[in-house]
Amino acid sequence: MITQRNMILLGIAFVALALVPAVSGLFLVYLVTEIMIFALFALSFNLLLGYGGLISFGHAAYFAIGAYACAVLLTTLGWPFLFGFGAAILLSAVSAAVIGYFCVKLTEIYFSMLTLAFAQLVWAIAFKWVAVTNGDTGFTGVAVPGWMDEPVRFFYFTLIVLAVCAYMLWRIVNSAYGMTLVATRENYNRAEFIGVNVRRIQLVAFVLAGTFAGVAGALFTLFNHAVFVENAWWTQSAEVMIMSILGGVGSFVGPAVGAAILLILDRSLAEITVYWPTVLGIILLAVLFFFPEGLMGVAKKAGRKGK
Amino acid sequence: MITKKRLMAVAALTATTAIPTFAAADEGVIRIGALYPTSGPCQMIGDFALQGTQMLVDEVNAAGGVNGQMLEVVHRDSRCDPAEATAMARDLIAREDVDFLVGGVSSSVGQAISAVSRTEEVIYIASIPKTVQMTTPENLHPYVFRSAANTNTEGGSAAVLADRLGLDRICTILMDYSYGHSLNEAFTSTLAEIRPDAEIVVQEWPQNGTTDYTAHITNIMAAGCDGVFSGVWAGLFPAFASQAGPFGFFDQVTYITAGEVGSPELAEQMGADMPEGIWANSYEVFYYPDTPAHNDFVADLQEELGVEHTPSWPVTGYVALQWLVEAMELAGSAETDAVIAALEGLSIETPIGTQTMRASDHQANRGQFWGQMHMSDDDAYPYPVMDPVEYIPADELMD
Numbered sequence: 139m140i141t142q143r144n145m146i147l148l149g150i151a152f153v154a155l156a157l158v159p160a161v162s163g164l165f166l167v168y169l170v171t172e173i174m175i176f177a178l179f180a181l182s183f184n185l186l187l188g189y190g191g192l193i194s195f196g197h198a199a200y201f202a203i204g205a206y207a208c209a210v211l212l213t214t215l216g217w218p219f220l221f222g223f224g225a226a227i228l229l230s231a232v233s234a235a236v237i238g239y240f241c242v243k244l245t246e247i248y249f250s251m252l253t254l255a256f257a258q259l260v261w262a263i264a265f266k267w268v269a270v271t272n273g274d275t276g277f278t279g280v281a282v283p284g285w286m287d288e289p290v291r292f293f294y295f296t297l298i299v300l301a302v303c304a305y306m307l308w309r310i311v312n313s314a315y316g317m318t319l320v321a322t323r324e325n326y327n328r329a330e331f332i333g334v335n336v337r338r339i340q341l342v343a344f345v346l347a348g349t350f351a352g353v354a355g356a357l358f359t360l361f362n363h364a365v366f367v368e369n370a371w372w373t374q375s376a377e378v379m380i381m382s383i384l385g386g387v388g389s390f391v392g393p394a395v396g397a398a399i400l401l402i403l404d405r406s407l408a409e410i411t412v413y414w415p416t417v418l419g420i421i422l423l424a425v426l427f428f429f430p431e432g433l434m435g436v437a438k439k440a441g442r443k444g445k
Numbered sequence: 446m447i448t449k450k451r452l453m454a455v456a457a458l459t460a461t462t463a464i465p466t467f468a469a470a471d472e473g474v475i476r477i478g479a480l481y482p483t484s485g486p487c488q489m490i491g492d493f494a495l496q497g498t499q500m501l502v503d504e505v506n507a508a509g510g511v512n513g514q515m516l517e518v519v520h521r522d523s524r525c526d527p528a529e530a531t532a533m534a535r536d537l538i539a540r541e542d543v544d545f546l547v548g549g550v551s552s553s554v555g556q557a558i559s560a561v562s563r564t565e566e567v568i569y570i571a572s573i574p575k576t577v578q579m580t581t582p583e584n585l586h587p588y589v590f591r592s593a594a595n596t597n598t599e600g601g602s603a604a605v606l607a608d609r610l611g612l613d614r615i616c617t618i619l620m621d622y623s624y625g626h627s628l629n630e631a632f633t634s635t636l637a638e639i640r641p642d643a644e645i646v647v648q649e650w651p652q653n654g655t656t657d658y659t660a661h662i663t664n665i666m667a668a669g670c671d672g673v674f675s676g677v678w679a680g681l682f683p684a685f686a687s688q689a690g691p692f693g694f695f696d697q698v699t700y701i702t703a704g705e706v707g708s709p710e711l712a713e714q715m716g717a718d719m720p721e722g723i724w725a726n727s728y729e730v731f732y733y734p735d736t737p738a739h740n741d742f743v744a745d746l747q748e749e750l751g752v753e754h755t756p757s758w759p760v761t762g763y764v765a766l767q768w769l770v771e772a773m774e775l776a777g778s779a780e781t782d783a784v785i786a787a788l789e790g791l792s793i794e795t796p797i798g799t800q801t802m803r804a805s806d807h808q809a810n811r812g813q814f815w816g817q818m819h820m821s822d823d824d825a826y827p828y829p830v831m832d833p834v835e836y837i838p839a840d841e842l843m844d
């Protein structure tokens with residue numbers, strides 16, 4: 139909910155993040171930048187999963203489209219940064235609109251399978267269209283503009299983009315449209331009966347989610363100076379789903395927290411054991427069995443008990 | 446809603462990451478960041494390459510280090526995934542304060558580490574990634590060097606063999622991803638140069654990740670070629686061989702394969718299932734060449750790994766680091782620009798012979814060992830070996 143208190147808390151979070159480069163080394167600057175990019179990706183995904191109840195298995199497609207478009211427009215075509223970055227996001231939105239148009243015609247598992255199929259198609263194009271994407275060798279040497287090609291500056295650029303996008307998403311989910319989207323999730327038929335064009339509502343959610351995923355993808359390209367076909371592979375779609383579930387789909391910030399936890403776990407576990415996938419798997423099992431509402435769900439419960 | 450408790454949780458989380466184990470920046474130590482996959486599909490290669498790296502570090506340190514400074518390896522698992530490798534390479538530089546990067550297995554991981562080395566201005570020695578694209582003019586930068594063979598050398602060597610074996614009607618079977626396509630370019634262009642009358646009859650492109658090669662096998666057998674150039678690399682070859690064998694495939698054609706099918710570890714894994722008489726390659730084989738330097742290396746590796754017959758991959762990690770060590774000794778420092786200057790045009794004595802790092806494109810003239818697979822005569826080693834075996838030099842084939 140948009141309350142004064144929540145606004146203040148988000149403001150504090152923003153300021154806390156803004157202080158990271160001032161108080162820490164380069165390592166944390168990199169890690170937090172990466173977390174912010176994936177937090178945005180997860181927030182965009184949760185518009186579908188958490189608010190729309192739409193289980194997309196192919197959300198990586200829009201991340202990858204944004205990432206590749208940004209790389210190609212800035213590097214191969216040499217567009218100025220703002221045009222290239224903007225066009226990459228626009229292209230993600232258009233792709234999401236086209237793909238979403240077909241996907242929202244289906245429901246439940248059929249919807250999920252179609253999103254997966256389209257995402258694999260995007261992957262196949264990235265893999266096969268070697269002349270443009272450089273195939274599975276990866277697109278490297280992205281022409282990142284000089285003014286942001288510095289870890290701390292890029293950190294702040296990412297932070298500002300994240301803050302703007304998160305604020306927009308927050309306004310969206312708390313708007314009349316957002317409430318209607320939740321209504322379609324809660325009861326598809328009832329929403330239709332009262333005159334809601336459910337498909338259109340879902341399509342808008344699909345396009346919005348795809349657009350913000352495209353922003354995250356474009357940021358990812360700028361961050362790494364590179365983009366790889368693995369970014370379009372279905373495991374990337376699974377990863378963003380895991381982030382959302384881990385953090386909690388029932389909460390606005392849950393997926394962002396999930397992204398942070400997953401990345402931190404991933405990095406720290408890899409240092410401790412080569413069996414990190416097993417440990418990660420066990421943690422996920424535990425979350426799914428014992429905290430189905432995710433970590434933010436746990437926090438919420440604890441908060442209620444406290445009162 | 447964001448409650449105080451939630452915020453506390455976030456704060457606690459931030460706090461745990463804010464206490465990174467910052468490496469003690471010891472002035473007397475040169476830190477080498479090694480990026481090898483020690484989990485996932487490339488694990489075996491990564492483990493061996495890392496052991497080779499560690500072996501050289503131990504040798505160098507036992508002899509007093511480099512310019513009086515000890516070496517230390519800091520390893521991160523690159524997982525055969527470019528995004529992961531990018532993060533890990535950054536991690537090594539930003540948190541572990543490494544002076545150099547070595548490693549990588551797949552081409553995309555090589556490209557990913559190269560991208561980080563370029564922005565961070567840290568020297569990277571690619572020990573295994575083969576894609577020529579890493580050292581082509583649009584991707585080359587001052588900080589990337591490759592000690593591995595490239596796809597030009599590998600495909601070109603196969604063409605040299607095809608010429609020598611007198612093959613005129615050749616089919617190819619190459620995996621449909623960048624490695625396969627790069628091999629194809631190198632093989633066909635070299636063949637056109639040295640054996641212009643040879644004809645490429647049929648080209649088969651199995652999907653990467655496929656396990657069913659039957660259609661490709663029958664297409665090739667129906668095409669009536671006398672030779673086959675293959676990029677079905679070591680990890681995929683056992684499945685391919687078990688499907689092609691029953692058709693009499695390997696009796697009908699002369700099979701020349703890239704992708705380290707001739708490595709002792711695969712030969713031991715396959716045993717009698719290794720088709721007789723195929724031509725294959727390897728980065729190293731413990732039984733050749735019979736030189737003091739190579740024999741010493743094998744003896745040390747036997748001791749290090751506790752095995753009688755040593756695998757082929759450790760040499761890649763060993764030589765990659767050897768380049769850095771010798772360049773630092775020549776430069777008299779571990780300072781990046783000085784080491785780059787020393788590496789360009791440097792020649793070193795590796796366990797498999799002299800190697801030179803070209804100044805023009807930072808590519809070592811690394812060739813590979815090629816030979817015809819036959820069951821060994823040695824009762825103590827009842828596995829296929831390359832016989833005859835030779836080192837096909839890279840000098841004429843790298844471009």
